[in-house]
Amino acid sequence: MSTMIGNDKTMKVGSRSMGRTAAFWTVTLILGFSIALSGIGQLMRYGGNVDLVTEIGFPLYITTILGVWKLLGVIAIVMPGFPRLKEWAYSGLFFLMTGAALSHAFANDYGDGGFHVILPLFYAALGIASWALRPKNRRL
Template identity: 80%
Template sequence: MSTMTSHEKIAKVESSPIGRKVAYWTVTVILAFSIALSGIGQLMRYGGNIDLVAGIGFPLYITNILGAWKLLGVIAIVIPGFPRLKEWAYSGIFFLMTGAALSHAFANDYGNGGFHMILPLFYAALGIASWALRPKSRRL
């Protein structure tokens, strides 16, 4: 029976180059896929995107701006090289997602079970995790 605590097990995975790389790519792929789908949905004004934006009082053209920035941010994070651009993309995703959560909160549009706040904050947390786990080759 292992006597390692869960904290020690996590530290062991993080210190392992392979474990850290797997964790980075797992988190980053989930983040990139989610943000890309969101951006495409906004550019196409698909599904509930129009209701979400109009419901908090934003003009519909904001979907074009947000959708384009999301896709550009995903590309910047996923492609190799350009570490400074990656820093900007990570910060952009963080501000975009926390801004979305706050916009919904200020408009009293929490969604079912707070979904309109929980989802963007989850994406912000994924962005922080991806940034923290990124390999040295993707850092400044």
């Protein structure tokens, strides 16, 4: 009977670990895909990316800087190894996204329904969730 309980505990721990890993990759892939698309859009100066930065007073060249940072951050978070680099990438994406939300808020450019503030804060929250759920082999 004690062997059976031990196996049940092992199964519960294993399924919890698998669930946490699945949650990590789900959140991380949504974050990575969204930030990568945003970065590519900024590098290509596609659609509203030009208006988003110039209407709040930033020079147009900032789209190149932000686009490169976003793509490098996504690569660092998704690739295996380099746990210290991942820490920097997570913090960089957090500062990038909260900075975007604050920039739009301070410029009174909230967008439809606060979209210009809410979306970057949502991405910052996804970054926090991905960081908190990361497996032990992706931690320092």
